[in-house]
Amino acid sequence: MTSLTINPEDVRASAGARPAWLEQVAAYVQRAAADGEAVTLTAKRRMMTPEQVADAMGVSRPTISRKIKAGEIRAVKVGNRNRIPYEEFERYWRKTMGDLVELTRDELRDDLFGEQ
Known part of the structure; x- marks a missing residue:
């Protein structure tokens, strides 16, 4: 089965x-x-490749590799390959989206409600 x-x-x-x-x-x-x-029944930690994270975030794989190397994304080595725990991907996604909202908040407000 x-x-x-x-x-x-x-x-x-x-x-x-x-x-x-x-x-x-x-x-x-x-x-x-x-x-x-x-x-x-078993449970296992869901892991993503740097390429999967890059695809999900709309960036290149080398960008994700640089973020791993810089310590911005936590990864674990499986053999000689990096794997990103799914919950780490979610953390980084939320942080990135929060940063994006913070950077564009005033412009969005002006676009929606006119300049104040």
């Missing part, structure tokens, strides 16, 4: 009495049971 991956944002965004991700888990376990298989 194949594996099933449930992402944290799916669980956090779930609504209703029985969310869709839970339905997926139930169906997976039922199929395994019907095939006489045991099911083991």
Whole structure:
């Protein structure tokens, strides 16, 4: 049987009495049971490559590599490759977006409400 991956944002965004991700888990376990298989649930830290982070942020991979080298983004070595924990990506994304909002706040206000 194949594996099933449930992402944290799916669980956090779930609504209703029985969310869709839970339905997926139930169906997976039922199929395994019907095939006489045991099911083991595990959790693993989600990691991203510098290229995945770059794509998500709309920048180049070398930019992300420079941010890692400068200590702005925390990465771990897996072999000789950098991997960025997903929660580190989220932290950096929030910081970057907060900085962008701060830099453009006055201009946005002027655009929306006229110069004050």
